[in-house]
Amino acid sequence: MNRKYIVKLNKEQREHLEKLVSSGTAAARTITHARILLKSDSSDGAPNWSYAAIMAALDVSEVTIARVRKTFVEQGLAAALSRKKPDCVYPHLLDGEGEAHLIALACSQAPDGRDHWTLRLLAEKMVQLEYVEAISHETIRTALKKTNSSPG
Numbered sequence: 001m002n003r004k005y006i007v008k009l010n011k012e013q014r015e016h017l018e019k020l021v022s023s024g025t026a027a028a029r030t031i032t033h034a035r036i037l038l039k040s041d042s043s044d045g046a047p048n049w050s051y052a053a054i055m056a057a058l059d060v061s062e063v064t065i066a067r068v069r070k071t072f073v074e075q076g077l078a079a080a081l082s083r084k085k086p087d088c089v090y091p092h093l094l095d096g097e098g099e100a101h102l103i104a105l106a107c108s109q110a111p112d113g114r115d116h117w118t119l120r121l122l123a124e125k126m127v128q129l130e131y132v133e134a135i136s137h138e139t140i141r142t143a144l145k146k147t148n149s150s151p152g
Contacts, residue, residue, distance in 0.1 A: 005069040007040040013077055014041065020081075030081050032058060036068045037080060093135050094143050101131050102143055119144075 009017070017034040020026055026034075035058055039049040051062050072080035094102060105125055110116050119137035126132050126140070 005066070005073045006042055007037055007069055007072055008043045009037065009041045009046065010043075014038070014043075014046075016077070029083065032060060033068050033081050036060065036065055037072055037077075040065070040069055093132050093139055098126075098131055099143050099147060101129070102126060102140065103147060105129075106144060 017038050020034045021031055021038065024031070036054060039047050039054045039057065042048040049057070051065055054060065054065050055062060068080050071084075102122065106117055106122060111121065111125075114121065119140045122140045123135050123137045126135055
C-alpha cells in the first residue's frame with residue numbers, strides 16, 4: 001500500500017477530532033475516520049501508529065486507512081470525515097413536466113378492456129405519447145410512489 005500520505009494535525013484539528021470521538025454522537029463511519037486520523041497523526045508527540053496497528057485496533061482495512069489519509073492530505077479534514085459522494089450520477093428521465101403527464105395519465109380512464117392502469121401500460125403509453133424515448137416500469141413506480149399516486 002502506498003504510504004506517501006503523511007497526516008499532520010494541528011492543535012485545533014486534533015482537539016476537534018478528540019471531541020468528536022469522545023462525544024460519540026456522530027455517525028460510526030465518521031468516528032472511525034476520526035480515530036484513523038488521530039492514530040495516523042505524525043506531528044510531534046503524536047501517536048503515528050503503523051497501518052498494521054491501526055488495522056488491528058480499529059478493525060479497518062489498509063485500503064480504508066489509505067483512503068482516509070489521502071482524502072485528508074488532498075481535500076482537508078471535513079472531506080476525510082464525511083462520506084464520499086457517489087461517482088455515478090444518473091439522469092432523471094422524468095422532469096416535473098414529465099411527472100405531471102404521468103400523473104394525469106395514471107388518473108385518467110384505463111385503456112379499453114382494462115380495469116386500471118398497470119405500471120407497464122403506463123410506461124408503454126408514455127413512450128407512445130412521446131413524453132420519453134424509453135422508460136421502465138420501475139421508473140414509473142418510483143415516480144408515482146414519490147408523488148403518492150397509484151396507477152390503480
